[in-house]
Amino acid sequence: MATTSQPSPDNSQLQPALITKQSQLATNESQPVQTTNLPEPPPIVSRKRSRHPAGSMAAGRGRGPSRPYKDWGTGKKLKVVLDKDTIQPIGDTAAILESQLGILAQNGNLAPLTYIDWRAPQLDLYKERIWQEVNDNTDVPEVYKHNCLMSVSKKWRDWKDYLKRYHYNTYKTNAERLDNCPDMVDSDQWSILVAFWGGQCAKERSDKNLSNRQFQKMGHTSGRKSHCRVRAELAKEKEVETNEVDRIEVFEKTDTNKDGNPVDKDSATAMARLKEGLSQVPESLRSPAFKEQVFTEVLGQDKNGRVRTYGNGPCPSQVFGTRFTRSRELHDREQLREEVRKEVVDEINS
Numbered sequence: 001m002a003t004t005s006q007p008s009p010d011n012s013q014l015q016p017a018l019i020t021k022q023s024q025l026a027t028n029e030s031q032p033v034q035t036t037n038l039p040e041p042p043p044i045v046s047r048k049r050s051r052h053p054a055g056s057m058a059a060g061r062g063r064g065p066s067r068p069y070k071d072w073g074t075g076k077k078l079k080v081v082l083d084k085d086t087i088q089p090i091g092d093t094a095a096i097l098e099s100q101l102g103i104l105a106q107n108g109n110l111a112p113l114t115y116i117d118w119r120a121p122q123l124d125l126y127k128e129r130i131w132q133e134v135n136d137n138t139d140v141p142e143v144y145k146h147n148c149l150m151s152v153s154k155k156w157r158d159w160k161d162y163l164k165r166y167h168y169n170t171y172k173t174n175a176e177r178l179d180n181c182p183d184m185v186d187s188d189q190w191s192i193l194v195a196f197w198g199g200q201c202a203k204e205r206s207d208k209n210l211s212n213r214q215f216q217k218m219g220h221t222s223g224r225k226s227h228c229r230v231r232a233e234l235a236k237e238k239e240v241e242t243n244e245v246d247r248i249e250v251f252e253k254t255d256t257n258k259d260g261n262p263v264d265k266d267s268a269t270a271m272a273r274l275k276e277g278l279s280q281v282p283e284s285l286r287s288p289a290f291k292e293q294v295f296t297e298v299l300g301q302d303k304n305g306r307v308r309t310y311g312n313g314p315c316p317s318q319v320f321g322t323r324f325t326r327s328r329e330l331h332d333r334e335q336l337r338e339e340v341r342k343e344v345v346d347e348i349n350s
Contacts, residue, residue, distance in 0.1 A: 069100050071137075078138045085243050086314045087147050088228035097138065098151065098224065104130055105155035108186045113160060113193055118153040127152075147314075154312050160193075168197055219263050222254045227311040230254055246291040248274055250309040251299070273298045 069078065078100075081091035089097050105111050110130050115123055127149050134140060134148055163182060171177045174194055181190040196202050222230055228242075231250050235242040251274070255267040262268035277294035278286060302308055307319045 067099075068103055069096050069137075072100060073137065080138050080140050080144075082140070082144055083228055083232060083242055086228050086310060086319070087144055088226060088311065088314070090229050090232040090242075094226070094229050095224070097140075098226070100137075101134070101148070101151050102155045102159075104133060105152045106159050106184060108189050111152065111156050113163075113185065113189045116196075118156060147312075150312050163193070164197060168194065174198060219255070219267070221257055221263050227254060227309050228314075231309075244288070246288055247295045247309045248278070248291055251295070254309070270298055 071078065078093055078096060080089055080093055080097055082088065083090050110126055110133065112123075112126065130152055131145055131148060140148070163185065167180065167182045167185075168177055171180060177194045178191055181187045185193075197206075227250055230253055231242050231245045234245045234249055234253060238245070252271060255263050255271070257263055262271055274294060277298060278291070281290060299308060302316055305315050307314050307316055310319055
């Protein structure tokens with residue numbers, strides 16, 4: 001049975017997680033949980049059977065837990081290709097690395113579940129340990145560290161969401177939940193999670209997150225494949241560099257079903273508006289700058305720290321330049337309009 005290789009514990013740095021309870025956390029509704037010094041749980045094991053509890057709606061479905069990469073921990077390093085612009089994994093080994101990062105995110109030794117936020121300072125040493133694990137088993141450069149930990153962060157949050165959805169919400173009482181600790185979770189960490197999720201603080205956070213998800217109306221069809229990998233595949237098909245693939249192409253690729261239809265109503269509306277915007281200018285004059293302008297006008301400005309169609313990791317300054325600011329973006333968009341108008345007039349007069 002394959003296991004995730006663990007670096008040797010460094011007692012001077014990586015002590016077991018010290019969890020201070022907040023907001024009336026309890027294993028039952030009346031008794032508060034005291035500060036707990038967690039023991040080191042065993043490493044995560046890849047299991048063939050489903051992670052879903054028996055009788056749950058998800059049982060018997062899904063792809064199941066990821067299998068560890070066969071050479072992980074053997075001293076043989078996985079060769080990883082990174083996109084030079086976004087510093088994200090692409091190519092044949094990208095899926096292998098992403099799956100392995102997901103396994104690390106589920107390992108209670110490396111990413112304890114008993115912290116509310118990935119940005120907690122107490123997790124800094126755990127992050128270093130995760131990065132060391134990746135360094136020991138791949139040939140990725142130091143520049144990939146930020147995006148690597150961003151990916152693990154997303155997978156860690158997804159793992160907690162999965163556990164709550166299928167192992168906490170499935171049962172009605174804390175006693176049932178504690179008696180049915182998931183196979184891949186340390187029982188001490190699970191008891192603290194159960195206590196926290198039953199508290200008022202967690203319920204308020206859950207309600208807020210549920211409300212925010214109502215605004216996420218457009219899905220995508222790329223599944224586990226990152227947008228960066230989709231962009232790289234499109235570039236390979238067109239025999240161009242990845243930075244020559246515009247955001248409209250990636251959006252249409254990731255929001256279209258295999259039958260050629262948009263994945264949902266909102267995506268269909270956006271695609272229609274994009275086509276309408278592009279049709280205003282002859283195809284020969286559709287420069288990358290013009291396409292970017294159309295994309296932004298239809299789908300809106302990017303949120304701070306995120307760039308639509310670039311996935312988790314790259315920020316606006318990384319994609320558009322180190323001096324990127326909102327005021328500059330507005331200025332550049334107006335400048336682009338003027339350039340397009342001039343190109344159209346020149347084309348008509350020639």
